[in-house]
Amino acid sequence: MFELIKAGGWVMAPLIACSVVALAIVFERLWALRRARVLPPPLLADLRRWAGEGQLPLRQLEGEFVHSPLGRLIGVALANRRHGRDVIKDVIEDTGRHVVFELERFLNALGAIATIAPLLGLLGTVSGMIRIFGVVSLQGSGDLRLLAGGMSEALVATAAGLVVAIPSLIFYRFFRGRVDELVMSLEQEALLVADLLADEARRP
Template sequence: MFELVKAGGWLMLPIIACSVVALAIIVERFWSLQQRRVNPRQLVVQIWQMIQAGQLTEDRLRQVRDGSPLGRVLAAGLINMGHTRDVMKEAIEETGRHVAHDLERFLNTLGTIAAITPLLGLLGTVVGMIQVFSVITDVGVGSPGELAGGISQALITTAAGISVAVPSLIFHRYFRGRVDELVLEMEMESIKLVEVIHGEREAAGA
């Protein structure tokens, strides 16, 4: 492996750095975007039960807000549940935009890595071919060993760039879809809470 990196030249260093960053983002996003961490099941039902039992204290509300992204959104509505339905929805929507932005954290970086690593590989190809032509200019085509160095650099950097870009792009698209799915679920749960509190929906159907 070290020999391949060495043969690829200095452009292998940023490609390797991109691969390490991409792997760290992928692992972190898989951990952070789990269903149970973002949208805990039955949270609206639990909140309604606390309201009915008169147990929704400031401490309980803080626990709901800090427990998950969905809890943060619902807590924004609960703080304003004494106001009209529209005010409650506006508070939820405003917080929801911030939460959705947080769920997309690092995805732009992952997308950037997917875009630039093939370009770094292409740059390595260009540098390698320049080296080949320099050798031809200096010693002619009678030195296969000298020519092989530039050609191997061109091929290795291209392969490395594509190898990093493909999984980065796949996971970037996957996490984008995952965030959209989670945000949609969050919106549905928020609507349930608003409708239950304002008597437009039966609690049993929450």
């Protein structure tokens, strides 16, 4: 493995760094974007029960799910329950923007790695070709062993760039779809909370 990395030339160092960062982002987002963490099932069950009863609890949310994205939306809605539906929707939207930002954390970096990695591989290819032409200009092309170093640098760098870029792009698209799905679910639950509070406010 070390010989293969060495054969790829200097461009392998940034490619390895990109792969380590991409792997860390993938594992962190797989943990952070779990549906059970964003939309805790017990909190969803409570919300359905409150909807069936036609009212939300007078107290603020308590327990381990209060700091989940859904819990934060419900919490700000409850904190502003006396200010009317429009105000409630505004504070939910404001909090929702922060929640979406947190859900999308590091995704731009992952997308950047998916874009940069093949370019680094191409740069390594160009570097290897320059090395080959330098050897040819000095030594001629009769001895292929003299050209092997440049050829291996060009091929290994290209392959390494693609190996880093392809999984990064796949996970970037996967996480983008996961975020969109979670945001849609959060919006539905937030609207349910706003409607419940609005109905509650209209009661005598």
